[in-house]
Amino acid sequence: MPVESVFPRLEALLPHVQKPIQYVGGELNSTVKEWDTTDVRWALMYPDAYEVGLPNQGVMILYEVLNEREGVLAERTYSVWPDLEALMREHKVPQFTVDAHRPVRAFDVFGLSFSTELGYTNMLTALDLAGIPLAAADRTEDDPVVLAGGHAAFNPEPIADFIDAAVIGDGEQAVLEITDVIRAWKTEGRPGGRDELLLRLARTGGVYVPRFYDVEYLPDGRIARVVPNRSGVPWRVSKHTVMDLDEWPYPKQPLVPLAETVHERMSVEIFRGCTRGCRFCQAGMITRPVRERSITGIGEMVEAGLKATGFEEVGLLSLSSADHTEIADVAKGLADRYEDDKIGLSLPSTRVDAFNIDLANELTRNGRRSGLTFAPEGGSERIRKVINKMVSEEDLIRTVATAYGNGWRQVKLYFMCGLPTETDEDVLQIADMAKRVIQKGREVTGQNDIRCTVSIGGFVPKPHTPFQWSPQLGVEETDARLEKLRDAIRGDKKYGRNIGFRYHDGKPGIIEGLLSRGDRRVGAVIRAVYEDGGRFDGWREHFSYDRWMRACEAALPAFDVDLAWFTTRERTIEEVLPWDHLDSGLDKDWLWDDWQDALDETEVEDCRWTPCFDCGVCPQMDTAIQIGPTGKKLLPLTVVNAGASAGS
Numbered sequence: 224m225p226v227e228s229v230f231p232r233l234e235a236l237l238p239h240v241q242k243p244i245q246y247v248g249g250e251l252n253s254t255v256k257e258w259d260t261t262d263v264r265w266a267l268m269y270p271d272a273y274e275v276g277l278p279n280q281g282v283m284i285l286y287e288v289l290n291e292r293e294g295v296l297a298e299r300t301y302s303v304w305p306d307l308e309a310l311m312r313e314h315k316v317p318q319f320t321v322d323a324h325r326p327v328r329a330f331d332v333f334g335l336s337f338s339t340e341l342g343y344t345n346m347l348t349a350l351d352l353a354g355i356p357l358a359a360a361d362r363t364e365d366d367p368v369v370l371a372g373g374h375a376a377f378n379p380e381p382i383a384d385f386i387d388a389a390v391i392g393d394g395e396q397a398v399l400e401i402t403d404v405i406r407a408w409k410t411e412g413r414p415g416g417r418d419e420l421l422l423r424l425a426r427t428g429g430v431y432v433p434r435f436y437d438v439e440y441l442p443d444g445r446i447a448r449v450v451p452n453r454s455g456v457p458w459r460v461s462k463h464t465v466m467d468l469d470e471w472p473y474p475k476q477p478l479v480p481l482a483e484t485v486h487e488r489m490s491v492e493i494f495r496g497c498t499r500g501c502r503f504c505q506a507g508m509i510t511r512p513v514r515e516r517s518i519t520g521i522g523e524m525v526e527a528g529l530k531a532t533g534f535e536e537v538g539l540l541s542l543s544s545a546d547h548t549e550i551a552d553v554a555k556g557l558a559d560r561y562e563d564d565k566i567g568l569s570l571p572s573t574r575v576d577a578f579n580i581d582l583a584n585e586l587t588r589n590g591r592r593s594g595l596t597f598a599p600e601g602g603s604e605r606i607r608k609v610i611n612k613m614v615s616e617e618d619l620i621r622t623v624a625t626a627y628g629n630g631w632r633q634v635k636l637y638f639m640c641g642l643p644t645e646t647d648e649d650v651l652q653i654a655d656m657a658k659r660v661i662q663k664g665r666e667v668t669g670q671n672d673i674r675c676t677v678s679i680g681g682f683v684p685k686p687h688t689p690f691q692w693s694p695q696l697g698v699e700e701t702d703a704r705l706e707k708l709r710d711a712i713r714g715d716k717k718y719g720r721n722i723g724f725r726y727h728d729g730k731p732g733i734i735e736g737l738l739s740r741g742d743r744r745v746g747a748v749i750r751a752v753y754e755d756g757g758r759f760d761g762w763r764e765h766f767s768y769d770r771w772m773r774a775c776e777a778a779l780p781a782f783d784v785d786l787a788w789f790t791t792r793e794r795t796i797e798e799v800l801p802w803d804h805l806d807s808g809l810d811k812d813w814l815w816d817d818w819q820d821a822l823d824e825t826e827v828e829d830c831r832w833t834p835c836f837d838c839g840v841c842p843q844m845d846t847a848i849q850i851g852p853t854g855k856k857l858l859p860l861t862v863v864n865a866g867a868s869a870g871s
């Protein structure tokens with residue numbers, strides 16, 4: 224049976240909301256399939272506004288991977304702003320997809336990709352608008368399987384009550400495997416109903432179904448154990464790893480947004496994973512090992528993507544893009560090839576020690592020379608040893624001197640406050656570093672108009688990292704430390720005016736901390752915040768600390784725990800962590816040893832260039848580091864004239 228579009232009803236509401244264009248769909252490279260020609264249907268959501276959600280690579284990739292499959296349909300949905308939400312509730316318009324404006328509840332799977340835990344309340348809004356019961360236990364066969372993915376899904380316990388399943392790791396192959404399981408179950412006439420479908424998914428070993436695990440607690444509030452309550456359900460659920468990125472050159476046809484979005488460029492992921500070993504970095508830990516896309520694969524994706532979109536900028540994405548073994552050839556090759564078309568290139572994340580000026584010059588050759596951004600993360604040499612970010616101040620100063628000497632005038636530096644073992648002194652050294660940067664810039668250029676912007680945010684300990692046991696710094700302490708730094712910068716007569724200072728107070732960070740390391744009991748808090756009007760918690764103007772505090776005070780005493788218990792409390796080696804049954808491949812003993820090394824200020828090398836240090840991932844996941852150089856060319860020359868002899 225075809226599913227009716229809600230567009231006629233939605234259209235009547237659009238003149239009354241801000242930026243209505245974000246809800247109409249029809250973007251270049253979007254796909255609409257006939258409902259009845261398909262048998263497995265996915266609604267994919269990035270639980271934030273269109274302007275943030277549309278450029279999300281994860282959703283864009285899965286959308287295309289699924290739609291390329293015969294018999295499978297995938298459409299996108301984003302969070303609606305509160306103005307439209309109110310009208311949708313009043314006029315009974317359900318959560319819809321932007322592609323064909325079909326109601327989300329009609330799909331087989333409602334898949335959400337969480338980059339941040341602060342999107343959880345937006346999931347509840349979408350579920351409620353869709354007419355899907357918030358509690359997974361209340362859903363019937365008419366409801367889709369609500370499936371979480373993305374980095375935040377590596378600890379899905381705080382949302383265990385609201386999701387039916389979670390997948391950790393790379394999604395490309397996982398969504399196809401899930402599709403096959405659903406198709407088989409539907410073809411067989413849906414035996415055993417929803418429960419049987421979820422059981423079949425859980426038994427694959429790569430899909431976590433929270434309802435099939437019981438959590439037992441100790442009298443002091445800690446978890447005693449997490450036990451499967453069905454036979455055939457694995458004790459630990461494995462992450463998915465795509466091993467050959469060249470086999471997955473997605474997105475091939477990137478979506479071109481209709482309305483303004485946070486990134487107006489096409490992106491090519493040049494490698495996945497990072498083994499630099501920064502101890503605070505969850506993304507680096509959970510995406511191991513490093514897997515590079517080949518230089519030829521990158522060239523083909525850029526060529527095809529530019530043709531398909533008309534974008535004028537290409538972002539070369541990864542966790543630390545300058546670390547690609549052939550980055551110099553990639554940058555030069557692309558700059559040469561697209562010189563006449565004035566296509567800009569960008570590396571959204573670059574390490575100080577991987578930066579070199581030839582690379583920077585190639586990136587800016589076709590016109591754009593914006594500011595340079597580096598993330599030393601820690602202000603003092605000592606704290607950088609603790610976090611294993613081996614960037615010396617000398618490296619940084621040498622790098623910025625070269626940059627200023629080559630025409631750059633702006634440097635942005637990112638830091639974190641509240642890192643384990645940190646003192647005021649560590650943070651105050653950030654001011655000294657910024658002053659030295661400006662001093663050097665003036666010296667190199669002979670000019671005074673040198674600017675350095677310091678941007679600093681609160682550190683949030685994350686699951687599956689060596690800092691998962693660390694206490695988080697409290698809100699007051701974080702704010703007091705940041706104020707001291709602000710005063711030190713502003714009070715400097717010689718350099719203060721040239722240093723920009725951006726900081727976020729500690730309040731959103733502590734809530735992110737609660738959601739990151741929380742367990743199933745935190746679900747009651749999320750629900751209370753949602754019911755109290757919580758939406759778009761990742762947006763400063765919508766986030767309400769008071770609302771979260773009210774919800775914590777209302778929901779947590781029943782369990783004899785509180786916000787501090789989840790955030791500022793240090794964990795011990797014996798403690799069962801809420802995510803221990805989700806297997807990122809990292810060996811827990813190795814993580815603990817790395818935590819001890821952090822406390823001893825001992826650094827660990829990168830296993831790309833030194834022998835394996837046994838983090839556990841490769842043997843556990845049957846994977847291996849995959850890097851070049853391949854020695855291949857960016858784009859082999861292809862012969863256009865079919866009659867001529869072959870060449871390359």
Ligand code: SF4
Nearest residue numbers: 830835836838840841
């Ligand atoms: S197992 Fe060894 S080679 Fe693989 S990511 Fe860990 S340290 Fe590196």
